[in-house]
Amino acid sequence: MTRNLPAVDGDRFWNTILASAEIGAGPHGGLARLTLSEADGQMRDLFRSWAEGAGYGVTVDRLGNTFVRRPGTDDTLPPVLVGSHLDTQAAGGRFDGILGVMAGLEILRALDDAGIRTRRAIEVVNWTNEEGGRFPPPMLCSGVFAGLHDLDWALSRPDQAGVTVAEALDAIGWAGDAPVGGREIDSYFEIHIEQGPQLWEAGIPLGIVTAPYLARGMRIEVTGENAHSGPTPMARRRNALVGAAAVALMVDRVGHDYADREGKSTVARIEASPNIPGIISDRATLFVDFRSPDPRLTAEMEERIRAALPGCGAETNTEVAVADAWTFGETAFDPELIELVRSTAGDLGVPYREMMSQAGHDAYHIARIAPAVLLFTPCDEGISHNEAENTRLEDQLPGLQVLFGAVLARADR
Numbered sequence: 370m371t372r373n374l375p376a377v378d379g380d381r382f383w384n385t386i387l388a389s390a391e392i393g394a395g396p397h398g399g400l401a402r403l404t405l406s407e408a409d410g411q412m413r414d415l416f417r418s419w420a421e422g423a424g425y426g427v428t429v430d431r432l433g434n435t436f437v438r439r440p441g442t443d444d445t446l447p448p449v450l451v452g453s454h455l456d457t458q459a460a461g462g463r464f465d466g467i468l469g470v471m472a473g474l475e476i477l478r479a480l481d482d483a484g485i486r487t488r489r490a491i492e493v494v495n496w497t498n499e500e501g502g503r504f505p506p507p508m509l510c511s512g513v514f515a516g517l518h519d520l521d522w523a524l525s526r527p528d529q530a531g532v533t534v535a536e537a538l539d540a541i542g543w544a545g546d547a548p549v550g551g552r553e554i555d556s557y558f559e560i561h562i563e564q565g566p567q568l569w570e571a572g573i574p575l576g577i578v579t580a581p582y583l584a585r586g587m588r589i590e591v592t593g594e595n596a597h598s599g600p601t602p603m604a605r606r607r608n609a610l611v612g613a614a615a616v617a618l619m620v621d622r623v624g625h626d627y628a629d630r631e632g633k634s635t636v637a638r639i640e641a642s643p644n645i646p647g648i649i650s651d652r653a654t655l656f657v658d659f660r661s662p663d664p665r666l667t668a669e670m671e672e673r674i675r676a677a678l679p680g681c682g683a684e685t686n687t688e689v690a691v692a693d694a695w696t697f698g699e700t701a702f703d704p705e706l707i708e709l710v711r712s713t714a715g716d717l718g719v720p721y722r723e724m725m726s727q728a729g730h731d732a733y734h735i736a737r738i739a740p741a742v743l744l745f746t747p748c749d750e751g752i753s754h755n756e757a758e759n760t761r762l763e764d765q766l767p768g769l770q771v772l773f774g775a776v777l778a779r780a781d782r
């Protein structure tokens with residue numbers, strides 16, 4: 370490490386998380402702060418007021434991605450980015466994503482307290498729509514930043530009510546004017562709760578992610594025909610809802626078939642139209658995803674699923690087609706940054722475990738354009754995407770200190 374590491378202010382850090390937990394609170398103690406909702410707007414306003422109150426520059430791009438910048442001594446150098454997301458699932462926890470943004474803010478404040486100026490600027494980033502719960506796919510806006518998705522495509526993504534990302538940004542006043550991406554960044558650090566039980570069960574405070582699971586997501590459209598549920602003979606029915614059910618069972622079966630090799634598949638949502646008793650559905654949409662630790666296995670699962678789709682249609686007298694597909698976890702994390710985090714943890718005496726990441730994160734996309742690294746911290750019983758998600762400051766401080774040390778070393782490079 371290049372310098373003695375100053376202390377973070379644990380209470381100040383935790384208070385930002387507690388303040389966030391008040392905005393968009395869910396009925397069961399968690400958060401229901403869907404991306405670009407009114408509550409998300411309030412959280413963004415608070416985050417910006419903290420940043421401006423501390424004298425940092427705030428830049429908002431056209432997708433609402435927000436960058437809080439503490440200048441370096443040489444601002445011609447690309448900055449070090451630290452961040453995650455402030456949006457949550459409809460029944461989400463208080464820490465998923467929020468931890469990583471607040472950790473970045475605390476690092477900037479701790480540097481101020483210690484009177485340290487780093488060589489490179491450090492920017493704390495809040496990525497818009499990491500969850501994808503309102504506007505699929507997930508990690509939409511870090512994906513545009515990384516050149517994976519087109520900006521106009523992202524702006525036109527609709528929610529279930531037909532409101533687009535562009536309209537939702539305008540409604541909460543968070544459509545910025547900075548271009549999305551297209552600038553050089555030195556590196557990207559993200560700290561996130563594990564969302565699984567490995568660290569919690571082992572009593573280890575830090576996970577260093579060496580590689581992501583390769584995940585594929587799909588939007589599948591099933592087409593049938595409206596008809597009366599009474600007189601229409603069974604043989605003439607083209608029920609899109611039934612076609613979607615056949616697809617759902619098939620996708621789930623593929624996950625079970627690969628479970629012994631850590632393959633997983635999920636059918637997360639079915640929308641049927643008109644979804645009214647008495648009418649046979651003419652249309653159904655499914656959102657599915659599948660993943661595994663081995664890219665070849667994920668490819669095999671995809672082949673199985675795609676090959677089985679026409680059969681699901683034939684069996685139910687419907688047409689089944691993949692309307693959209695996306696990938697995350699194609700790019701490995703940066704060996705040099707992983708080594709930096711390892712050695713920082715060693716210097717600070719923080720025990721860690723090396724592991725793969727099974728959930729998608731913005732770091733997956735940013736890894737395509739800059740060296741990136743992902744750190745995990747424990748959460749109770751691995752519960753996440755659930756209002757019961759929980760942890761304590763003492764379980765998060767070791768990871769925060771390692772992140773701080775690694776970011777500081779990188780920013781002085």
Ligand SMILES: [Zn+2]
Pocket residue numbers: 454465466499561
């Ligand atoms: Zn998250």
